[in-house]
């Protein structure tokens with residue numbers, strides 16, 4: 001077997017992240033909810049992107065890049081973490097936003113400015129934004145720079161490998177603590193985290209279903225992206241990953257009106273989980289996901305007394321980007 005730990009890696013994340021019990025929430029829901037605290041990866045206020053960027057930045061440095069270029073929503077955690085990682089590695093960063101300027105400089109956007117990232121507003125949809133990102137790279141090359149393009153969300157084969165390793169980390173913790181896990185629930189955005197966790201379950205031979213709660217893309221798009229990302233990672237994993245019918249589970253009932261638009265359930269979940277557990281969820285990603293976990297429990301998707309893992313992917317600065325949506 002290929003040693004996944006031998007991949008070039010630029011250290012960013014504080015690993016392993018803790019595995020916490022959520023006992024008061026568990027009691028209310030009638031099952032055991034545990035939480036994988038990837039909000040505590042530490043680097044630049046934490047989140048899932050620190051894991052992916054360890055591999056992406058190492059690759060950029062190998063290619064002698066001097067600027068990282070990526071994109072996302074105006075409160076993108078990915079842009080913030082990429083800009084911080086670029087700085088730590090001695091590079092510049094450009095963040096391309098789908099939207100127009102919001103007028104308010106807070107949350108992740110404030111952190112982007114502190115980091116001195118160049119910010120470009122594409123005024124475009126997701127697909128067109130990817131083209132704008134490519135255009136920014138072309139312009140930089142014309143100026144003699146060497147840009148490294150990171151697709152929206154950092155969802156690439158290297159991003160997938162980082163989450164395969166995260167599953168290895170989780171399985172070790174579960175074994176050490178004698179926990180038998182029945183399901184994982186995770187946010188599905190650009191799909192790299194979901195793809196990596198699913199691939200990781202296959203890679204390590206763990207038969208634990210992975211429920212994705214989509215917060216931006218349609219189910220159809222997720223069903224296209226997840227297997228594609230896994231297949232792209234297969235040569236790096238050096239092992240066939242065979243997906244069976246039913247392995248990809250994506251719930252789209254918790255997205256609401258649109259990406260980054262709060263739902264009443266997500267808002268209530270932010271308050272409920274904070275008041276029960278002292279745990280913060282963000283309005284764009286993790287609150288919708290936890291709202292999904294709670295609703296799926298009520299619908300009987302998870303059997304009473306079963307053990308379900310909520311994979312907390314971070315996003316904490318987003319709380320300060322949307323205060324009016326939360327209170």
Ligand SMILES: Cc1ncc(COP(=O)(O)O)c(C=O)c1O
Pocket residue numbers: 047048076077078153155187188189190191192193194282285286313314315316
């Ligand atoms: C806090 C948070 N959770 C989850 C996700 C989704 O991860 P992925 O894009 O790998 O699906 C993101 C991505 O932007 C994020 O910022």
